[in-house]
Amino acid sequence: MQIFMYILLGFLVVCAIAVSVSRNLLNAIAIFMSYSLVMSVIWLLLESPDLAITEAAVGAGVTSVLFFITLKKIHAMIEMDDGGKKQEEEKEEGENEPEDQ
């Protein structure tokens, strides 16, 4: 039980650091989704099933969907499909790509 808790908490910290260092916004949001899911497992271990259900539905589900739809709205998903081509085109057009450098 204690070892399981150690592993989950370590996973949380690793996820939080990975979110901040990842260059790709889509990856960052997917990592944040897994962070929320692990958080809900931790709440199950802490004997709060209400919180676990709410976090799994809200944190991992709806929040991530909202993040994804925002990425789609700011055209950050298109770059992933076409690889580097789209980025070059955008640079030529003078638009700045949404990912930070």
Next chain:
Amino acid sequence: MSRKISEESYRKTRSFRLHQWFTGEKDLFLDQVEMKPQEPFTESKKVKKKREKEKQKMLDQIYNLERNRKTGPFQTLYRVVSVLFCICMVSLFLVAVSYLPPLGDAGNPANNEVPQRYIENGLQETGAVNIVTGMILDYRAFDTLGESHVLFIATCAVLILLRLDGNKKKLQEEEASDSAHEPENDVILQTVAKIVVPPIMIFGIYVILGGHLGPGGGFSGGAIIGAGLILYLNAFGFEKTERFFTAKTYKWMCFGALGCYCLAKSYSFFTGANHIESIIPLGTPGAILSSGLILILNICVGIVVAGTMYTFYVMFRKGGF
């Protein structure tokens, strides 16, 4: 005795001039200071162009994106200071944590007489088997009412920010860019949605209705139903969902649920301070129709949360129903 001086001699005195200047009848220094009428500011077109060009050049230089991206010293300083600040903060926190009482101990100051009262008398007073639900929907029901209003207000704010109504062209553009990178009728998604959406909905309804019997309640069940609606929308498009869920539906749903909640709880303003007792009997603990008002309030909260989640998604996606 004072002596009355003549008008002419008075006019020569300083006090008269001061009075005159004070009331603004005549400028005191009009004759003494030489003043030229001001000429209108003129410059030739060439000079003007040059001046504007210089100003633009200066602005471009100061606010140059490429150059600002590379400016070293301030950025480095900012980064170093913020990292130092975070390290100081976390070390302070860790020192504080090291002085906290041991985790999981029954004698912690957080475990005082309040949770004791909730646990020992909660079942008799609220009728809810799940003590957390009994607490947030009965003892602390006004807290949850404010919570539901926060959700409603957040939806209103998102609606104000992202609404594109009245601008047909922009709306069409948005829709075109929205569906540009999606397959029209995705067979896999539609088949999976057909199978998965009904169980999701039923599970959400079960979680809401069983809020007082086990883990769950309005918040989690509402979020599950909202997620199911979002999946349905993604699979079948806006035409199918707009048959039963439009902005008007959301408005009336939220209004009805919040109004029902308000009415159910505000009677305590008239009957006195105790809002735990109600005319609805508590019933047998463990039965689905028990625990008085909690079931109704759970349904209200669930409706508000489900509508809010779905409306967030639709606003982000399309900018208006």
Next chain:
Amino acid sequence: MDLSNLMHNYPEAVSMILFAIGFSNLLLQKNLIKKIIGLNIMDTAMYLFLALKGYIVGRSAPIVTDGVQSVEAYINPIPAGLVLTGIVVSVSVSALMLSLTIRLYRRFHTLNLDEISTMLKKEGL
């Protein structure tokens, strides 16, 4: 500073570290989306801390089973109630911030906060 106590309270220490990671995200990242994710991480860290305050070793969740109604059987239900409402509010806050982000992107075509403020100054706003 009591190191053995810190080791015993390791989940609380982890929640504080998560809070600091989220805060440094908020300070150091230039991308608006990552800033919002940092704020969400701070949220969850605080919820974890609150839930840990109510946890008692060896007791079960606050759902009355078999008619047992003594304090010795269940954990503290108050932090769970507080966090339950907090989670849903955090969703609405992040939705509001994301909608503001979309508006900013429509106007400036970038998510970098420095560039947005530079453009604002250039336009003399």
